[in-house]
Amino acid sequence: MGRVRGYLHRVRAAVYDSFTHEHTPRQIALSFALGTFITMLPTFGFGLIVFVVLIRLFEWINSIALFSSVAVFNPIVKWGVYAGSFALGFLLLGPVDGFGIGDTPSFSAGSEIVVRLLVGNTILAVVVTVLAYAVVYRLVVAYQRNSLPVLEETVGGMVAELETRIEESDPSAEDS
Structure with missing residues (x-):
């Protein structure tokens, strides 16, 4: 549980830090959205x-906001993104002959499966990117208007919700 709390503290600190650098709300939101x-x-x-190449090429990118997206969409979360991507790809493009849920894909069906993953993943990435931009832009504007309680409540609420979900899914948490 200590690791999770440390991780959540780092996410919270990264979000706050990205708001205090000298970038406009639009630049911060675009940086986070691009990273997303x-x-x-x-x-x-x-x-x-x-990310490193983009930071070198474009002065307007807020590196903290860009890298904060990695904290949000970490490898554990990405498995869910990939599952959703597959589902969306199969929904839009149809099933692949000889491949169903739980099946091991064959090399002959590989390209059809990859196409479905990429189509679904690209659509999800675009939708989440637009949402990420909107949320981060509003948070930065609220913060810069000295509406710190709104920011703290929003980020604190998100972290509290994550902690609750982790505790509910962790069977060892009930023993302590």
Whole structure:
């Protein structure tokens, strides 16, 4: 449980830190949204290299906001993103002959499965990116208007909800 609390503390600190750097709300929100889009795609770790290149190329990018997206869409969360991507891809493009839930894909069906993953993943990434921009923009504007209680309540509420869900799903938490 200590690891989880430490992780949640780092997420909260990263969000607050990104608001205090000298960037406009639009730049901060765009940085987080860009990071969200890249992080949600199946980049197999190369997304972090893309982040470094983008920070070097574009002065307006808020590096803390960009990297904060990795804390939100970490490898554990990405499994859920991939599952949703597959489901959406199969819903939009239809099933693959000889492949169902729980089946091991064959090499012959591989490209059809990858196409479904990429289509579903791209659509999810675009939708979540737009939502991420809107949420972060509003949070930054609220913070910069000295509405710190709104920010603290929002981030605190999100962290409390995560802690509750983790405690509910952790059978060892009931023993302590």
